[in-house]
Amino acid sequence: MNMFLRSLIVLLPVLILVFFAKILLVDDEIKFKDFESKNFPEFSLNDLNGDPVRAQSLDGIKLVNVWASWCITCLVEHPFLTKLSGQNFKIIGLNYKDDLNNAKKFINEMGNPYSEIIIDNDGTISIELGAYGIPETFIIDKNKIILKKFVGPINDQSLKEIESLLK
Amino acid sequence: MNYLKFIILIIFCFFSFFANAENSNNELLNKISKNIRCLICQGQSVYDSQSDFAVSMKLVIKKKLEEGSSESQIYEYLKNQYGEWITYDPEFNKNTFFLWLFPIFIFVIGVWLIIRKTNFYKL
Numbered sequence: 001m002n003m004f005l006r007s008l009i010v011l012l013p014v015l016i017l018v019f020f021a022k023i024l025l026v027d028d029e030i031k032f033k034d035f036e037s038k039n040f041p042e043f044s045l046n047d048l049n050g051d052p053v054r055a056q057s058l059d060g061i062k063l064v065n066v067w068a069s070w071c072i073t074c075l076v077e078h079p080f081l082t083k084l085s086g087q088n089f090k091i092i093g094l095n096y097k098d099d100l101n102n103a104k105k106f107i108n109e110m111g112n113p114y115s116e117i118i119i120d121n122d123g124t125i126s127i128e129l130g131a132y133g134i135p136e137t138f139i140i141d142k143n144k145i146i147l148k149k150f151v152g153p154i155n156d157q158s159l160k161e162i163e164s165l166l167k
Numbered sequence: 168m169n170y171l172k173f174i175i176l177i178i179f180c181f182f183s184f185f186a187n188a189e190n191s192n193n194e195l196l197n198k199i200s201k202n203i204r205c206l207i208c209q210g211q212s213v214y215d216s217q218s219d220f221a222v223s224m225k226l227v228i229k230k231k232l233e234e235g236s237s238e239s240q241i242y243e244y245l246k247n248q249y250g251e252w253i254t255y256d257p258e259f260n261k262n263t264f265f266l267w268l269f270p271i272f273i274f275v276i277g278v279w280l281i282i283r284k285t286n287f288y289k290l
Contacts (some may be wrong), residue, residue, distance in 0.1 A: 004284060012276065019269065038247070097219050123223030124230065130248040132206050133220065 026155035033057040040064075041128040048095070048104060048117040057116045062166055063091040064138040065114070065154075066131050068098040069106035074135045078110050084159070085113035093117040096126050096134050139165050168282050199228050199241055202255050212255065 040058065047053050065081060085091055086102040095103050102117070107117070120126050129138060130149065134139035139151040139162055147165050150158050200214040205221045213221045213228075231241050245253050257263045 005280070008276070009280070012273075016273070097223070122226050123219060124227050126228045127220070127223045128248070131220075132249075 002007075002116070018135060032083060038130075038146055040146060041125060043118070043125050045118050045120060045125065048100070048119065053118050054108070057142070058092065058144055060117070060142070061090045061092050061140060063162070064092055064094055066094045066096050066120075066126050066129070066134045066136045066138075068096045068134055069102040070098065071096075071134045071155050074108070075106075077135050077155075078113070080153070080155055081113040082111050085115075090115045094126060094129075095119050096131075097121065097123045119129055131159055141166070192229075195232060195238060196225065196229055199238060200225050202242075203228075203245060203288075204253055204255060 042055075043053075045053055063084070065077075067077075070164050081091060091114050093116070095117055095118070103117075103119075107114075118125070126134075126136075129146070132151050135153050137158075139147045139149070141147055148161070154162075197214060200221075201212050203224065205211040205213050205216040205218060205222050206224070207218055208216050211221075212226045224288040230242055231244065236244070242254060251257055251260075251262070257266065259267050
């Protein structure tokens with residue numbers, strides 16, 4: 001067997017290993033990179049008090065935050081959302097598959113940073129928005145076009161990006 | 168009596184038609200959800216997963232089917248929402264060509280190695 005063949009037999013499994021390792025490692029990047037701007041989906045849902053939410057409620061909204069009382073990370077993110085609402089950011093809360101009483105209790109205890117809370121009881125609007133999990137925050141412009149989504153809790157680092165997007 | 172039989176037959180056909188439509192929608196729902204990745208669980212399809220997001224995803228697919236969307240329209244819609252990543256059957260494009268061509272390359276190398284090693288032409 002010549003030298004080339006021998007080195008090929010040794011190198012080929014290494015190449016295959018590197019290839020699949022790379023694919024597995026960049027999987028999450030591929031997952032979140034594909035986001036493109038799109039319109040906010042149509043919906044007819046109720047708010048926390050059971051009243052229907054009108055599409056006009058979205059006028060002037062800059063952030064849509066998907067949350068639930070059972071989500072621990074949302075609890076961690078909540079003080080930051082409260083800080084943002086204090087800075088005149090209009091935030092809509094999309095309450096994902098939650099018990100209404102628990103959601104009300106959460107808001108009563110932790111404060112309400114949302115200008116409106118929409119109840120997404122079966123989670124379909126969150127899917128139509130393109131959510132991967134909760135918490136997740138969508139930035140929308142005045143024409144109701146989603147500019148970007150933040151997967152996971154937002155923080156000071158995200159705020160810089162949000163401000164530059166909404167300029 | 169014949170009229171009665173005829174009416175019963177019509178009613179039977181009417182209900183069996185809707186039952187059939189329902190079944191074909193369910194079959195299509197299962198087929199599509201088997202080809203859609205679960206958003207939060209590794210290596211599982213939406214069909215296999217009982218996670219909250221997988222259940223919501225199945226509801227969205229069902230809603231789209233009831234609205235009359237075709238299988239390919241639903242795939243397009245989900246790709247638009249989540250990117251190419253969401254399906255288990257990626258298209259051949261500049262991002263995936265390596266994925267499609269690499270196994271063929273490996274196969275060709277393998278055949279070539281076997282031929283070289285076994286002195287195939289001398290057999």
